[in-house]
Amino acid sequence: MSEADHSKRMSKTEISSVLREPRLVVKKFQSIAQREGVGAVVRRSIGRFELRHFDPFLLLDEFSVTAPGGVPDHPHRGFETVTYMLQGAMTHEDFAGHKGTIRTGDLQWMTAGRGIVHSEMPASQGTQKGLQLWINLSSKHKMVEPRYQELLSKDLAEVAKDGINVRIIAGEALGTKSAIYTRTPTMFLDFTLKPGAHLQQPIPSLWNSFIYVLEGEGVFSKPESSPTKAHYILLLGSGDGVEAWNQSSKLLRFILVGAEPIGEPVVQYGPFVMNTQEEIDQAIDDYEHCINGFENAKH
Incomplete structure (x- = not known):
């Protein structure tokens, strides 16, 4: 086996071992x-x-x-x-x-x-x-x-490799990290895949994650899955990462977003999101009376 063939074989082995449990679209x-x-x-x-x-x-x-x-x-x-x-x-x-x-x-x-x-x-x-x-x-x-x-x-981290381009808004991809600080641990990645490109992106196993397609059409989770077009959201199940393929003749662009679940009650009233109805009532009262953080609302 030549050195070039050995290098190709090693590369494929390394790529295939990145994800042990790819996430499925649920x-x-x-x-x-x-x-x-x-x-x-x-x-x-x-x-x-x-x-x-x-x-x-x-x-x-x-x-x-x-x-x-x-x-x-x-x-x-x-x-x-x-x-x-x-x-x-x-x-x-x-x-x-x-x-x-x-x-x-x-x-x-x-x-x-x-x-x-x-x-x-x-x-x-x-x-x-x-x-x-x-x-x-x-x-x-x-x-x-x-x-x-x-x-x-121009200040967002961006990496291109093997037909894949990623802008790293939050989190890490292709060995590069974002400078953004997130109180809730989060990844937000903007991927563009050239025709024929194949992506494997790790995701922390306990995080919730989804894909939103912006342009083109892509195949996600399994190579035999039906292609997904723009304006579709795909919720991902459990696993240690996601796979994506561009099997079309045009560019595929999508965002991959994941974050650690908080696991607390969610009570939402329009633009106020708290844990209890009492906290929502307090937020409405604070806003209406310009107090407790809304003092400048009167101006």
């Missing part, structure tokens, strides 16, 4: 467009009647908005929002004076904590597109002070 459905805010359209997958919550995930929207539409002032308490721009730009502004614009490929990771009132509005001509993910916070973190992490596209 649920799959298409996100359906609906109106949200003022003139915004979202394709909601997590947070609709088929899937109210997926611990610790509360909502996943693929949004599309054109000026003068947007999402005017609204409050949050008890969780984090992750906004990842796919096209265009959105400007965020809150009641504490924080303001910023994220553009194509940029990321904002906001910890609402005890209270934020903010707006999210288009910042350029044409249609702005992106993803927004809501991640729950444990009871011990729900009332922390608000915090922002914003990364420009």
Whole structure:
């Protein structure tokens, strides 16, 4: 056996041994467009009647908005929002004076904590597109002070190998880690696979995880599975990772998201997510009276 053949054989052995128990797809459905805010359209997958919550995930929207539409002032308490721009730009502004614009490929990771009132509005001509993910916070973190992490596209970790390109928003892939800090341990990976590419991505065995397809069509979990097209979400079962194949002639792009479940009761009233109804009632009262974290709401 030549050195080149030996190298190829070793490479295949190493790849095949990465995952001992690949995760299977246990649920799959298409996100359906609906109106949200003022003139915004979202394709909601997590947070609709088929899937109210997926611990610790509360909502996943693929949004599309054109000026003068947007999402005017609204409050949050008890969780984090992750906004990842796919096209265009959105400007965020809150009641504490924080303001910023994220553009194509940029990321904002906001910890609402005890209270934020903010707006999210288009910042350029044409249609702005992106993803927004809501991640729950444990009871011990729900009332922390608000915090922002914003990364420009050029500062996100990105790796390309064997026909696979991955932007590492949170967590680790292909030996590279993100700089984002997550209170709830989380991975958020943006994969693009060239035709013929095959991916094996480890996922901590106790985490919940899902895939959301953005472009093209892919085969997940087993090579004989039916292809999945854009705007579909796939919930993954137990195991130590996931496999994906691009068996088409076009690029495949999807996000892989996973996180450690919190395992606490979830009581949600619109933009407030707490553990009990009493805490929800308190959040509403705090917001209406501009107290306990909402002092600046009066302005």
